[in-house]
Amino acid sequence: MELASAKAVITGGASGLGFATAERIISAGGHVVLLDINDELGEASASKLGERAAYLNTDVANEESVKASIGKANELMGGVTLAVNCAGIATAGRTLGREGPWPSEFFNKVIQVNLVGSYNVTKEAAAFMVNNEPTEDGERGVIISTASIAAFEGQIGQAAYSASKGGVVGMMLPIAREFAQFGIRVNTIAPGVFLTPMVAGMPEEVQESLGRQVPFPPRLGRPEEYADAVEFIYGTTMVNGETIRVDGAIRMQPK
Numbered sequence: 001m002e003l004a005s006a007k008a009v010i011t012g013g014a015s016g017l018g019f020a021t022a023e024r025i026i027s028a029g030g031h032v033v034l035l036d037i038n039d040e041l042g043e044a045s046a047s048k049l050g051e052r053a054a055y056l057n058t059d060v061a062n063e064e065s066v067k068a069s070i071g072k073a074n075e076l077m078g079g080v081t082l083a084v085n086c087a088g089i090a091t092a093g094r095t096l097g098r099e100g101p102w103p104s105e106f107f108n109k110v111i112q113v114n115l116v117g118s119y120n121v122t123k124e125a126a127a128f129m130v131n132n133e134p135t136e137d138g139e140r141g142v143i144i145s146t147a148s149i150a151a152f153e154g155q156i157g158q159a160a161y162s163a164s165k166g167g168v169v170g171m172m173l174p175i176a177r178e179f180a181q182f183g184i185r186v187n188t189i190a191p192g193v194f195l196t197p198m199v200a201g202m203p204e205e206v207q208e209s210l211g212r213q214v215p216f217p218p219r220l221g222r223p224e225e226y227a228d229a230v231e232f233i234y235g236t237t238m239v240n241g242e243t244i245r246v247d248g249a250i251r252m253q254p255k
């Protein structure tokens, strides 16, 4: 399928990787609805994208909120053909730190947003995609979730984040197998370190050191390079049930 005719919902679409994906889809001629909890940025990002974009306040961890927003997005765009899960949080903490064991409440929050949130969007988007007219190849839609290389090489302090992203990788294949009957493909992108607000908040020397750890190219990823991967997956029907690392060959060390 081509981005020019995409009708996309993008969680976390107000910022970073999600926003770069929205920009790509809009410049190709498609439609997007940004689903985020940051209303100020969400509204500003949608208006930057122009009239084929909208913003809806959506907490991905809340099943009802996701259901309502995807229903509304379906109405606004006249269908949903692509769902991209970019909403995420990266709360970190040592499991047994100086202040004692890490509160499970924090662990649970990361799982709710990153993992349960991606599941909520996947199932609610699929419920609309099944109504799409199939392409010649029988295709009705594409779902792309965002894991992280921390799903495979989590660093100290990333127990919750790595567990949530490992869960995103793990649920993808059974869902891709289940949705095969509908012609809906399910894939995951595992980014390395990308220069988005999530990473820009780190001290500059940390960012530079992270960039130097990337074998090639020795720099942080650009959000457009994440959008390249979305475009490739959306346009390549044979890519299904796969996790694609986009990381310049970095393999993270323990810290």
Ligand SMILES: NC(=O)c1ccc[n+]([C@@H]2O[C@H](COP(=O)([O-])OP(=O)(O)OC[C@H]3O[C@@H](n4cnc5c(N)ncnc54)[C@H](O)[C@@H]3O)[C@@H](O)[C@H]2O)c1
Pocket (backbone or CB within 6 Å): 011, 012, 013, 014, 015, 016, 017, 018, 035, 036, 037, 038, 058, 059, 060, 061, 085, 086, 087, 088, 089, 090, 113, 114, 117, 146, 147, 148, 149, 190, 191, 192, 193, 194, 195, 196, 197, 198, 199
């Ligand atoms: N930037 C990186 O280096 C990197 C690397 C690997 C994976 N990732 C993953 O990529 C995704 C996008 O990250 P980013 O770097 O663009 O971050 P970002 O902070 O720029 O964007 C994340 C967006 O998610 C939104 N969000 C947070 N909680 C939400 C919720 N409950 N419901 C809806 N929206 C919510 C935020 O408001 C924000 O707009 C995340 O899942 C992140 O874990 C990022």
